[in-house]
Amino acid sequence: MGEAPVLFGDDLQGSISNGYHLKLKEYESAIVVGNKTYVIGEFDDPASNGVRVFDKSTREWVIPMVLGTKPNGFMGCSMMLLNNDRILIIKHNTKSSDCVWFLEVDTQFVQEQKKKFGTEVVCWSKGVIGDAERPIVISGPSGVGKGTLINMLMEEFPAMFGFSVSHTTRAPREKEQNGVHYHFTNRDVMEEEIKAGKFLEFASVHGNLYGTSIEAVDVVADAGKRCILDIDVQGARSVRASSLEAIFIFICPPSFEELEKRLRARGTETEELIQKRLNNAKAELEQGTSSGLFDHILVNDDLDACYERLKKILGLDGSTDTTLKTPTEVFALPTEMSLSKIDDKIIMNSENADQKIVLDLSCMKGGAPGRTRGLRMYPADLRTDDNTNGSV
Ligand SMILES: Nc1nc2c(ncn2[C@@H]2O[C@H](COP(=O)(O)OP(=O)(O)O)[C@@H](O)[C@H]2O)c(=O)[nH]1
Ligand SMILES: Nc1ncnc2c1ncn2[C@@H]1O[C@H](COP(=O)(O)OP(=O)(O)O)[C@@H](O)[C@H]1O
Numbered sequence: 001m002g003e004a005p006v007l008f009g010d011d012l013q014g015s016i017s018n019g020y021h022l023k024l025k026e027y028e029s030a031i032v033v034g035n036k037t038y039v040i041g042e043f044d045d046p047a048s049n050g051v052r053v054f055d056k057s058t059r060e061w062v063i064p065m066v067l068g069t070k071p072n073g074f075m076g077c078s079m080m081l082l083n084n085d086r087i088l089i090i091k092h093n094t095k096s097s098d099c100v101w102f103l104e105v106d107t108q109f110v111q112e113q114k115k116k117f118g119t120e121v122v123c124w125s126k127g128v129i130g131d132a133e134r135p136i137v138i139s140g141p142s143g144v145g146k147g148t149l150i151n152m153l154m155e156e157f158p159a160m161f162g163f164s165v166s167h168t169t170r171a172p173r174e175k176e177q178n179g180v181h182y183h184f185t186n187r188d189v190m191e192e193e194i195k196a197g198k199f200l201e202f203a204s205v206h207g208n209l210y211g212t213s214i215e216a217v218d219v220v221a222d223a224g225k226r227c228i229l230d231i232d233v234q235g236a237r238s239v240r241a242s243s244l245e246a247i248f249i250f251i252c253p254p255s256f257e258e259l260e261k262r263l264r265a266r267g268t269e270t271e272e273l274i275q276k277r278l279n280n281a282k283a284e285l286e287q288g289t290s291s292g293l294f295d296h297i298l299v300n301d302d303l304d305a306c307y308e309r310l311k312k313i314l315g316l317d318g319s320t321d322t323t324l325k326t327p328t329e330v331f332a333l334p335t336e337m338s339l340s341k342i343d344d345k346i347i348m349n350s351e352n353a354d355q356k357i358v359l360d361l362s363c364m365k366g367g368a369p370g371r372t373r374g375l376r377m378y379p380a381d382l383r384t385d386d387n388t389n390g391s392v
Helices: 108-117 146-156 187-195 214-222 233-240 256-266 271-290 303-313
Strands: 029-033 036-040 051-055 060-062 065-067 077-082 086-091 100-104 121-129 136-139 161-163 166-168 182-184 199-205 208-213 226-230 247-252 296-299 338-342 345-349 357-360 372-379
Touching: 029 077, 036 086, 065 108, 077 338, 086 345, 100 372, 108 121, 121 214, 136 146, 136 233, 146 161, 146 226, 146 303, 161 214, 187 199, 187 208, 199 214, 199 233, 208 214, 208 233, 214 226, 233 247, 233 271, 247 271, 247 303, 256 271, 296 303
Parallel strands: 065 121, 121 372, 136 226, 136 247, 161 226, 166 182, 247 296
Antiparallel strands: 029 036, 036 051, 051 060, 077 086, 086 100, 100 121, 166 208, 199 208, 338 345, 345 357, 357 372
16 A cells, blocks of 8 residues: 555534535544545434545535444444555554554445445455455356365364355255355345345256345454355356455366266255256356356366365465464554654554554455454554654
């Protein structure tokens, strides 16, 4: 992230420097972005949903469509505009693990949503401290063994991976549990939720609607795990166009006959549904292997051999030490602070605390509609190589 214009939310409290006096309520903070003043903080007010915008050009208040999971337990914040497209928000009175949030106001994702919904849109993205492992998208025709391979990974590395539980309008199979294998829903409800912007991607597959909610991916990131998505090729294409920065793996059968054999042997579908899946498999195999969409194509011939190849792609074959992770220290933040910025580092200054705290954004990844990952946070005096004494 390059040099960005800096505005301080705290400085604007009470008197907004856009020619209008905006009276803020307790715990509200405001920041000016171009012609607009964003006021953040009244989360209990269902009318504003925590964000209201004063548009200087029309002299009107706008209640934007607010996407993403919003922060809770909000007791004021310090804010800074980054890159002219997102507001960095450091929540007061909280732990370092929950203090960094971004309200995206003009990022590519938000611009797309504004076009789609024809209205003012903002989107929350929680900042996640620590190394960012890329989510994994696994696609392939029905019956190829995606679920089997994913289960093997989750069983061998339970602390490392979390499954993105999709929504679907198809009926549950005998052993499938709601909320574990899928969120089973009906079409009307799901279509409403899609309209409300709750989905990262969705597609019609084998006559049913399937989709990944933003929350499904966030829940896994919040648990500190690497997210696995089992989605079709259309979904993979949508995710590729999103900010998720995933690794894309396509699973192929050794032959079409073998795919058919596996699908029948699984015994979960009627003959009619098997035919539908086999028909769709042809197009999926064609797109999966020729579109350039996937980073890796794996042939699931021998299951154990395929699993080993999958682990190798994910760096789990013993060639990298996956147990050595940078520990993420959790510490309390000052209740009052001002922010300054040096290159990619945000310095939290407080008169009451002896230490400055640094938020390093140099490895920042992702963003709305999911989490903003790869952030580092540490007390300034622990890293002597940091020049954190100056301010901008
Ligand atoms: N786009 C999209 N596809 C999904 C999602 N969840 C599952 N799918 C795909 O939907 C297809 C059918 O899944 P399912 O009904 O569980 O059948 P199975 O693949 O035969 O086990 C598979 O290709 C899945 O990868 C989702 O959230 N989004
Ligand atoms: N390499 C393999 N060799 C033989 N059978 C397999 C292999 N991989 C998976 N299977 C079997 O094929 C069936 C379909 O696998 P599944 O994981 O449900 O596929 P998908 O999730 O891609 O629809 C299951 O009965 C599974 O046990």
